[in-house]
Amino acid sequence: MSGVAQKDGVRTTGIPSKEELEASPGYPNREALERGPIVVIECVQDIPCNPCEMACPKGAITVGNPITQVPVFYAEKCDGCGSCIPICPGQAIFRVDITYAEDKATVSFPYEFLPMPKKGDLVQGVNRAGEGVCEAEVLRVQRPEKFNHTAVITVTVPKDLAMEVRSIKRLKR
Amino acid sequence: MRIEDHPILGKTERRKRITLKVDGEAVPALEGEAIAAALIASGRRVFRYTAKRRGPRGVFCALGRCTDCMMIVNGQPNVRTCVTPARDGMVIQTQVGRRGGEATHDLETESS
Amino acid sequence: MKNDDLVICRCEEVTQADIKEVINQGVTTMNEVKRLTRAGMGLCQGKTCGRLVAGILSGETNQPLQELKPSTSRAPTRVLPLGTLSKTTQDDD
Amino acid sequence: MGKSEIYVVGGGAAGMAAAIEAARAGARVTVIDENEQPGGQLFKQIHKFFGSGVHRAGTRGVQIGRDLLKEAEEAGVKTRLNTVAYGIYPGKRLGLICGDHTEELASPVIILATGASENALAFPGWTLPGVMGAGATQTLININRVLPGRRALMVGAGNVGLIVTYQLLQAGADVAAIVEGLPYISGYGVHASKVRRAGVPILTSHTVLRAEGDETVERAVIAQMDEKWQPVADTEEVLEVDTICLAVGLSPLAELAWMAGCRFSYLPALGGWVPVHDENMESNLQGIYVAGDLAGIEEASTAMEEGRLAGLSAAEALGYLSAEVAEARKIEVRERLAALRIGSFGDGRAIAKRELLRARCKK
Numbered sequence: 001m002s003g004v005a006q007k008d009g010v011r012t013t014g015i016p017s018k019e020e021l022e023a024s025p026g027y028p029n030r031e032a033l034e035r036g037p038i039v040v041i042e043c044v045q046d047i048p049c050n051p052c053e054m055a056c057p058k059g060a061i062t063v064g065n066p067i068t069q070v071p072v073f074y075a076e077k078c079d080g081c082g083s084c085i086p087i088c089p090g091q092a093i094f095r096v097d098i099t100y101a102e103d104k105a106t107v108s109f110p111y112e113f114l115p116m117p118k119k120g121d122l123v124q125g126v127n128r129a130g131e132g133v134c135e136a137e138v139l140r141v142q143r144p145e146k147f148n149h150t151a152v153i154t155v156t157v158p159k160d161l162a163m164e165v166r167s168i169k170r171l172k173r
Numbered sequence: 174m175r176i177e178d179h180p181i182l183g184k185t186e187r188r189k190r191i192t193l194k195v196d197g198e199a200v201p202a203l204e205g206e207a208i209a210a211a212l213i214a215s216g217r218r219v220f221r222y223t224a225k226r227r228g229p230r231g232v233f234c235a236l237g238r239c240t241d242c243m244m245i246v247n248g249q250p251n252v253r254t255c256v257t258p259a260r261d262g263m264v265i266q267t268q269v270g271r272r273g274g275e276a277t278h279d280l281e282t283e284s285s
Numbered sequence: 286m287k288n289d290d291l292v293i294c295r296c297e298e299v300t301q302a303d304i305k306e307v308i309n310q311g312v313t314t315m316n317e318v319k320r321l322t323r324a325g326m327g328l329c330q331g332k333t334c335g336r337l338v339a340g341i342l343s344g345e346t347n348q349p350l351q352e353l354k355p356s357t358s359r360a361p362t363r364v365l366p367l368g369t370l371s372k373t374t375q376d377d378d
Numbered sequence: 379m380g381k382s383e384i385y386v387v388g389g390g391a392a393g394m395a396a397a398i399e400a401a402r403a404g405a406r407v408t409v410i411d412e413n414e415q416p417g418g419q420l421f422k423q424i425h426k427f428f429g430s431g432v433h434r435a436g437t438r439g440v441q442i443g444r445d446l447l448k449e450a451e452e453a454g455v456k457t458r459l460n461t462v463a464y465g466i467y468p469g470k471r472l473g474l475i476c477g478d479h480t481e482e483l484a485s486p487v488i489i490l491a492t493g494a495s496e497n498a499l500a501f502p503g504w505t506l507p508g509v510m511g512a513g514a515t516q517t518l519i520n521i522n523r524v525l526p527g528r529r530a531l532m533v534g535a536g537n538v539g540l541i542v543t544y545q546l547l548q549a550g551a552d553v554a555a556i557v558e559g560l561p562y563i564s565g566y567g568v569h570a571s572k573v574r575r576a577g578v579p580i581l582t583s584h585t586v587l588r589a590e591g592d593e594t595v596e597r598a599v600i601a602q603m604d605e606k607w608q609p610v611a612d613t614e615e616v617l618e619v620d621t622i623c624l625a626v627g628l629s630p631l632a633e634l635a636w637m638a639g640c641r642f643s644y645l646p647a648l649g650g651w652v653p654v655h656d657e658n659m660e661s662n663l664q665g666i667y668v669a670g671d672l673a674g675i676e677e678a679s680t681a682m683e684e685g686r687l688a689g690l691s692a693a694e695a696l697g698y699l700s701a702e703v704a705e706a707r708k709i710e711v712r713e714r715l716a717a718l719r720i721g722s723f724g725d726g727r728a729i730a731k732r733e734l735l736r737a738r739c740k741k
Binding site for chain 4: 010011012013014015016042043044045046047048049050051053054055065066067068087088089090091092112113114126127128129130131148149150166167169170173
């Protein structure tokens, strides 16, 4: 598309910038990531919303009052269960496990398109801009009734892309 | 094109299949759906031609407000197809101008 | 914007040029534009073009939008076949 | 059952919520709706709503719609469907069209919850079939379950444009791009992020110049715009699309309120001309209440809360609730409303709403 220089950030591009993410209280640091599976909250704007707070059985997420505050994430309380992923109306919560294997990490994300990928499928991992960045293998597709039609898909990706891959390319109908 | 399966809404509910006659051609429809939906599903997009410029029009608001999607239904002109339920055997014609069908196209005397 | 041939009122097929013409003749209100051009007088009663007409009138006459009240709403607010209004019942519940 | 003493015009989110509150308090309520089904736009909203978790955030709009209809039935709300309120006259008389005849009735209390209409954007080719409102697109894909086309251009990156883009993808269509005239995305970042991840570019400071095609849309020509909203030379780009969806804002659908003689204020943050109202949602005319998008463009959650306020106030005015009970309930609702109107996406609306209150107090 026309090469307009766009300023960084979710408000101009629809993609939260690295700075926005790292400044957000919902974003785990490197140390926390290295302990094992953990959720990554990419919610950087003051929108009136708080279901994530109640979704977490460990009390690892707080929004408080007013509900426009961005979620604060207590990484040490999170066991990576991912209960918050399908609940977030903004689909802004992911799970990352960089300890999955020597050279592979897993990324879990909400997904609401058809056809649904199946376990074992080789798909294309995409970054926050929807660009294909790697091959990804589908490890799990969770879609129980209580997720209310939002599937949570887990894929394996090269370890260095664990904080880049946030979805997969939609499969052809 | 119909959306047979949907990630949130699931499969389309089964409804009685009926047939509309649109400008002489048989068009399948589901009983009770908006006429406009059946036409769009069959790939038809031009519902009428305007009075002054004979410009093609189709669905614009889909709420029964804008009146762009009006057609002649069972002989009655100016029927808003986006809010009128389809019934078996309905005869539907592309509307030309304020009340005419194809046949009366050249005979109309309309103010412009 | 040029595009004077641009259709503004979809129902009555009134163009931007038609609207500007009456404004150039001294029209300053939404009601007058409607009466003189028929923009907003069609079957949809200006639901689609009302704001577009206000935008043109505001631009051409330098009146802020908050000075431009929409044209007077009159019954009926929806299309109805002739004859419907003559069959009126009162206070039935 | 006696005659209804509250008529609610419009059975969408605000109107149904108003009717439920008033009927639960004991009032006899009838909702008038021009459609075959009540629920307004809720049944098109297949996404999970934001808001407070204790108030059903995370529930999809379509489910909230189904629940409202059930609650209304349980509360004894009567509905008159396929009925258009075509006029309103002095003495709180409503003119109705049902089928092939009209009817006039007087009502002690009228709650207007007529919703909004979509704004348009005029450009060459915008009358071609294939150009349609984003709301129309939503109706086609989520209610009628048909695709308006295979590949669309979305005009507008507010919440409606972003949500409908996502829903087009869910329905199986492609979206070539979203163009937005403003230099930024006015909708929620999380909605924008969803469509970006799904591969849809969002082009800010861009507009659609024209739609091209013989009998229907075959292409859209877009271009970058400068600060004066003029197209920048040599930035034109042709997109192969068969559908162009307009999501350029909503306006209160206020014909009946104007006809009734309500006083209005012009408030861009609330969508333009809005009838003034007090904290009980009563307009400047005694016994005529307004709620939902008619009382200022917001979203479904605020519309329902405003409806509840109007319903409680109307029931109180008719003597079904004591002042104390009504006030206690209204305070709760107002607190929830206030919570939905804070932060960078809510402050502007909160300020505009306060202006409406002030305008209502002026004589």
